[in-house]
Amino acid sequence: MKKTDQLLKGSSIGMLTNQSAYGWKGDYHFRSIQKEYGLKKLFLPEHGLFAELQDQVSGSELRYDLGETQILNLYGDSEESLIPNEDAFQDLDTLLIDIRDVGARYYTFLTSALYAMQAADRYVRAGKGNIKVVVVDSPNPAGRKIEGSPLEKKFASFVGVEGTLHRHGLSTAGLLEYYKDTFSLDLKFHRIKLYSKKTESFLWVPPSPNIPAQTTCYVYAGLCLLEGTNLSEGRGTTRPFEIFGAPFIDDLNRSLLEKLEEKQKGIFRLRPLKFIPTFHKYAGQVCGGYQILLDRPEKFHSLLFGLHFVKTIRDAYPEQFEFLKGPYEFRSDLPAIQLLVGDEFLLEYLDGKRKYSEIKDYLEETERKWKKETRSYR
Structure with a gap:
């Protein structure tokens, strides 16, 4: 705690956080920081302070009573709302980031953190003051498992920072420090820990409504691709991203099941089932589909499975399957599947122009390069 006191005592703090930062001193971290050091401003990411909101729902109407602490929502009704303006850093000298990632580039919390760091950088370069970044x-x-390929610039969006892999394998501070260096941000950067194995344990708290369990994180990098299709990714069930399907899928089709399971044999299994989402895609309708069960989660390659699943279902149901069109996370010029996959080579596989063996070899190479590039941030 000595380093924490040195960095935060007497500071004017703005904090990006939500309920996922919990356990230090037996409370939500924003409350403990408020009591220990004072908290001028609270920056809120997608889903609200307590993960009350579903995906892509504005938090503009949320109200919290935090005394004199000012609340700034970073997920409103427009793309502009995602980025704090320079005035947000007035009267601050510290940006404290304390939030839990789930290890995939689509997940927006660390993109919000990057946007806040970039805004702080502009504030500093404009000569308006000095801001240090402290990341819990x-x-x-x-x-630490790595999956995927670097996001191509033309696909960059709120659900994908340019150059980042689908599953990055870095800690919160590791990825943010990588961003700080990659985007040449003129900010002093500090890592701290508010807990240790000897004192207070890291507790699993669902960071958002549809990441209910830590096991969800193991499959999210691949199954999040379903958001770009008319397949249900399991929102509205108790196990989103682990349960998925659609009304037109015949879960009793044994040959289809064998095709879906033929890659990564012995690493996962699919349990055929029927489910009825209570909200989101196909709310109130009976869907045929599967629950994914991981026999060897450390060996499971979620992205390869997600790509294979989407292509196999597309081939099996060409009349019913669709890639979704329309706005997705504030971009309307490209379909969601392109923003999520973020790589022309992998998109060619979904279009039948590449073989599975080709993308497997391709990903092995991109993952090897990422591991080497980010070694110092691990």
């Missing part, structure tokens, strides 16, 4: 480091719940 926390383990990556998806582990």
Whole structure:
């Protein structure tokens, strides 16, 4: 705690956080920081302070009583709302980031953190003041496993920072420090820990409504691709991203099941089932589909499975399957599947122009390069 006191005592703090930062001193971290050091401003990411809101729902109407602490919502009704303006850093000298990632680039919390850091950088470069960034480091719940390829610039969006892999394998502070260096941000950067194995344990708290369990993080990098299709990713069930399907899928079709399971044999299984989402896609309708069960989660490649699943279902149901069109996370010029996949080579696989063996070899190479590039941030 000595380092924490040195960095935060007497500071004017703006904090980006939500309920996922919990356990230090037996409370939500924003409350403990408020009591220990004072808290001028609270920056809120998608889903609200307590994960009350579903995906892509504005938090503009949320109200909290935090005394004299000012609340700034970073997920409103427009793309502009995602980025704090320079005035947000007036009277601040510290940006404290304390939030849990789930290990995938689609997940918006660390994109919000990057946007806040970039805004702080502009504030500093404009000569308006000095801002130091203090990141409370926390383990990556998806582990150190790496999956995917660098996001191509033309696909960059709120659900994908340019150059980042689908599953990055870094801790919160590791990825943000990588961003700080990659985007040449003129900010002093510090990592701290508010807990240790000897004192207070890291507790699993669902960071948002549809990441209910740590196991969700193991499959999210691949199954999030379903958001770009008319397949249900399981929102409206108790196990989103682990249960998925659609009304037109015949879960009793044994040959289809064998095709879906033929890659990564012995690493996962699919349990055929029927489910009725209570909200989101196909709310109130009976869907055929599957629950994914991981026999060897440390060996499971979620992205390869997600790509294979989407292509196999597309081939099996060409008349019913669709890629969704329309706005997705504030971009309307490209379909959601392109923003999520973020790589022309992988998109060619979904279009039948590449073989599975080709994308497998391709991903092995991009993952090897990422591991080497980010070694110092691990």
